[in-house]
Structures are given as structure tokens and as C-alpha cells.
Amino acid sequence: MPILRLDARYVVAFQDGEHRLLENGTVVVDGDRVVYTGRDYQGPADERVDAGDTLVTPGFINTHAHLETAPLDKSFQEDVGKRQFFSTGLVETLLIQENSIDEEGVDTCIDVSMSELIRTGTTTVMHQGLRGRRVAEACERAGLRAYIADGYRSGRWFTPDGNRVAYEWDEDGGFAGLERAVRLIEELRDGGSGRVRGFLSPWQANTCTPDLLKESRRLSDDLEVPLTIHAAQAMFEVMDLMAAHGMTPIEYLESAGFLGPRVVLGHAIFTTGTSWLNLPGDDLRRIADSGASISYNAWTFARRGIMVESLPGYRRAGVNITLGTDTTPQSMIESIRWSAILGKVADRRADSWLATHLLDAATVNAARLLGRDDLGRIAPGAKADLLLWRLGTPVMSPVRDPIRNLVYYATREDLASVMIDGAWVMRDGALLTVDEEGMTERLQRAGERSWARVPDHDRLGRTLEEVAPSSLRPFR
The missing domain is CATH 3.20.20.140 (Metal-dependent hydrolases)
Incomplete structure (x- = not known):
């Protein structure tokens, strides 16, 4: 796999046993591992990604x-x-x-x-x-x-x-x-x-x-x-x-x-x-x-x-x-x-x-x-499991403390890209490894089949409405 250099406004890097906030930082990934975190990287890179106004965190x-x-x-x-x-x-x-x-x-x-x-x-x-x-x-x-x-x-x-x-x-x-x-x-x-x-x-x-x-x-x-x-x-x-x-x-x-x-x-x-x-x-x-x-x-x-x-x-x-x-x-x-x-x-x-x-x-x-000191952190030797969060969204801006913004305000729409084991599984909001076509329709049909079976699987033989009543009565 090529050596990837990732530059971002903020990186949650691991140092001296704790997460630290690295501003205008670089993460370098070689294969499935992080090999560098810091500034002023001078080593080789086959691909460079300028993530711009982004927060990079561990998965x-x-x-x-x-x-x-x-x-x-x-x-x-x-x-x-x-x-x-x-x-x-x-x-x-x-x-x-x-x-x-x-x-x-x-x-x-x-x-x-x-x-x-x-x-x-x-x-x-x-x-x-x-x-x-x-x-x-x-x-x-x-x-x-x-x-x-x-x-x-x-x-x-x-x-x-x-x-x-x-x-x-x-x-x-x-x-x-x-x-x-x-x-x-x-x-x-x-x-x-x-x-x-x-x-x-x-x-x-x-x-x-x-x-x-x-x-x-x-x-x-x-x-x-x-x-x-x-x-x-x-x-x-x-x-x-x-x-x-x-x-x-x-x-x-x-x-x-x-x-x-x-x-x-x-x-x-x-x-x-x-x-x-x-x-x-x-x-x-x-x-x-x-x-x-x-x-x-x-x-x-x-x-x-x-x-x-x-x-x-x-x-x-x-x-x-x-x-x-x-x-x-x-x-x-x-x-x-x-x-x-x-x-x-x-x-x-x-x-x-x-x-x-x-x-x-x-x-x-x-x-x-x-028992994994290679997970949950961004540091040399750790697995390259990375999340890239957009900071320039209405939800995430303005940014002074990106960790507070992440914990108290971030939504799924603010997560731009996901890397696992050094491979992108989501890029710019598009899933690369999961086919979502027709997924919600299949889930709806699965729910309807399940709800229809409720009386068959309740020991007391109750209906769906008796077990889990709807919020509103139907309009007649």
C-alpha cells in the first residue's frame, strides 16, 4: 500500500500516555499503521491528502x-x-x-x-x-x-x-x-x-x-x-x-x-x-x-x-x-x-x-x-483507524475547543471520512464498502413482517397494539 500523508487543522494525537491536540498537524500512514504524527514531516509520501478545516480523531x-x-x-x-x-x-x-x-x-x-x-x-x-x-x-x-x-x-x-x-x-x-x-x-x-x-x-x-x-x-x-x-x-x-x-x-x-x-x-x-x-x-x-x-x-x-x-x-x-x-x-x-x-x-x-x-x-x-495498545489512539505503531470531522459546518463552527464541539454538537453529517486498517471505508460522505441501495425499503418490510408475528411469539397471545400501543389513534 502507498504511504499516505494526511494534513489537517487539528489532530488528536497520542503523546505521553494521553490524547493531545495537535494544531496544523500531519499523520502519515504506511499500510495499516500510523508511522508519524507531528509537524514538518520530511519523509516520503506516495499520496498527500490536504484535509483542510478538519479534525482527525481515533476511530x-x-x-x-x-x-x-x-x-x-x-x-x-x-x-x-x-x-x-x-x-x-x-x-x-x-x-x-x-x-x-x-x-x-x-x-x-x-x-x-x-x-x-x-x-x-x-x-x-x-x-x-x-x-x-x-x-x-x-x-x-x-x-x-x-x-x-x-x-x-x-x-x-x-x-x-x-x-x-x-x-x-x-x-x-x-x-x-x-x-x-x-x-x-x-x-x-x-x-x-x-x-x-x-x-x-x-x-x-x-x-x-x-x-x-x-x-x-x-x-x-x-x-x-x-x-x-x-x-x-x-x-x-x-x-x-x-x-x-x-x-x-x-x-x-x-x-x-x-x-x-x-x-x-x-x-x-x-x-x-x-x-x-x-x-x-x-x-x-x-x-x-x-x-x-x-x-x-x-x-x-x-x-x-x-x-x-x-x-x-x-x-x-x-x-x-x-x-x-x-x-x-x-x-x-x-x-x-x-x-x-x-x-x-x-x-x-x-x-x-x-x-x-x-x-x-x-x-x-x-x-x-x-488489551490493544494499537487501538484508540493516533501514534506511531497504532492501527490506522481514523475519523475525519468537518469543522466548517453550521453545527461544528465556530471552533475554539474542537473536542467540546465533537462531544456536545457533532452529528453524523459532520463525519466526512473514515479509515480502518489503513483503508478508506468512507470518503467525503460516500460509503465505499457497503451497498446502501434499497436498504431502507428492506428494513421497512422486515419490520412489517416482524410486527405481524407478535401474537405468535407472545406467551399471552397479545396483539402488537396491546404490547406496544401506537402514539396516536388512527384518523377515521
Whole structure:
């Protein structure tokens, strides 16, 4: 590949262990690596790009996504959530929706996800689902960097009457799922470009036995792959684990030997010390002491009236905070902004949760979780995963502090170009690796097929309108 010289008004360059703002800077890319950042480059270059009034940042690392289904969350998951389930949609609407999507709809969701991720700044994504090979193939085609996991569990929850949670257990099925997940990791390790790798994802703290959790941690260490789980994501989860084991979800994971530096906890909202739980204890210390990280996905909970009560408090406790999208929109721009604003609102302070903290969460913090000092930064030796942001737009100008403008104001339209592994996947707003023609029409048809199947996949046989009522009554 030719040596590329990129000049821009601002570059977020990594120096002395932190992001620094390089004005009128140069980034040089040789193959899939950055080989120079600074000013006054005197070396060779086969191609020179004058990006002009542009901010160059590292690509965002999205640590929690469900690419097979998330695009169809629209028009279904909003404005619903029973009080007996503390507003979560996990028990009813999520299960109904996921079971109602057909395989053609899954393929459409995966295709839409490729477009959405790239257009909103994700260059590395951690996906959890049930169709890892298909997602991996799509990521390879799109040029995305990805970590892929096929999820597994010892049991699953359901509601038999719309008011309480029950469980169906299959411990042998959980271990069989773990074996499948390991096979996927090995297959991805042996083939492809090296951009797409595997990891382990037992589904939820309250659907996995201690034995399954212990074996997952052992294999994560043996295979040297990340390990993720949904934990402390719902009040019913906390109450069920307290009733069964006398422990919070975090305490339960710790008791099983699950927590550790390779672990990322999806959500981790309902922890000791919050107003939701009148429980003594120190879940945050347990997370921090273990070296585990959290993936905060602000929007998916905010739309249900739920948020982490102090992200700055997690940071002060020493917890490594990363960000994901979880649901639609699968936009790290939105995830960064909602996390920024809600963190300030919960802490009731403007200065305890800063734009730099959010930039770190979306880049170097996530790279630390992955054990990758070649991601999340622009520095010699790092992978050439770059985002080029237009600064001369009505949204982004005037510019004094480009990082504040990025965190608090940027939109997907301000992202001009995306490079992953040294290759352009988007240039001047045009996707180069994803065919978007007919995509929205296919997604609409997939949604209509899914909605029509709702009564078939609801245990109570309810209609779509009974499960997720429309905002307005039809005009007659």
C-alpha cells in the first residue's frame, strides 16, 4: 500500500500516555499503521491528502452492540415498560421482538448495522448475538474491525402472566453453547484478515450458573480473549439473585471468580449505593479492584427513565468506563453525547464529567479492555483507524475547543471520512464498502413482517397494539 500523508487543522494525537491536540498537524500512514504524527514531516509520501478545516480523531470503539436485531427496535421499544418490571423491556417486548424477526430480517439488520456504524464513527465493534459467522462475514466485507461472540446461558427468563418473572433452565445447553462460542473464536482466529476476532459472551448474570461463569472465565484466560456479560441491568435481576444467592449481580460474579481485567460488564447500572438499591456494600470497589470494565449504553436506558446515577462516581472509584450503543441508533456520537449530559445531570455538576473523559471512554479506555495498545489512539505503531470531522459546518463552527464541539454538537453529517486498517471505508460522505441501495425499503418490510408475528411469539397471545400501543389513534 502507498504511504499516505494526511494534513489537517487539528489532530488528536497520542503523546505521553494521553490524547493531545495537535494544531496544523500531519499523520502519515504506511499500510495499516500510523508511522508519524507531528509537524514538518520530511519523509516520503506516495499520496498527500490536504484535509483542510478538519479534525482527525481515533476511530471509536463500540463495546456493546447487537447488530442482528437493533435496527428493528424502532417503533417498538419506546414509551413502554411496566412498573412491576421497573420499566425494563427485557421481560416482554425484547423477547417478543427478537423471536418475531425472520432470517431475512436478520440479514437486513446486519447490513443496516454496517452502514450505521461506519457513518457514526465506529471503527471497532464488540457484537453479541446468535449468528456470529454471518456478522463476521459482513464486518469483513464492510472493512470493520470487530470482536464477535455467540451468546450462551444456562437458562432464560419469561413472564407467564405479564406480572412476574420465571425461568426455564437447561444447564447442559449452556455448556453446549459455550462450546459453540469457542469454535467460533477458533474459526475466526484461523481465517480472514485478522481484523475480525472472537470473544466470549455468557448472556446475563441471572441466567448463568456459577459453574458456567467459572468455565467461561477459565476459557477466556486460556484463549486470551475478552469476556462480557449483561450484569446489574435490571431490578428484577438484582432481586432474583438476592433471593437465590443473597448477593447483588456484581457480588455473584465475583463469588464465581468471573471478574477480571478482560471482563466488560454490560450496563452495571443497579449497583449498591444507588437510590434504586437500599443495600449496603461496595459494588464499584469490587469492579475496580478486579480490573473489570463497564460498557455504558446511555440511550437504551434513558428512553425508559433509567440512568447510571453517577458516571463520574464510577470514574472516581477507579472503574474503567467504556461506551456502547446496544440499541438503535447504533451511533457512538449519540452514545457519547447522552453519556456526557446524563453524567452531569446525575452528578449535578458541570465540571465532574468532561469532554476529555468521554473521548477516553470511546477510545483508549476501550482499547485497554481489549488489551490493544494499537487501538484508540493516533501514534506511531497504532492501527490506522481514523475519523475525519468537518469543522466548517453550521453545527461544528465556530471552533475554539474542537473536542467540546465533537462531544456536545457533532452529528453524523459532520463525519466526512473514515479509515480502518489503513483503508478508506468512507470518503467525503460516500460509503465505499457497503451497498446502501434499497436498504431502507428492506428494513421497512422486515419490520412489517416482524410486527405481524407478535401474537405468535407472545406467551399471552397479545396483539402488537396491546404490547406496544401506537402514539396516536388512527384518523377515521
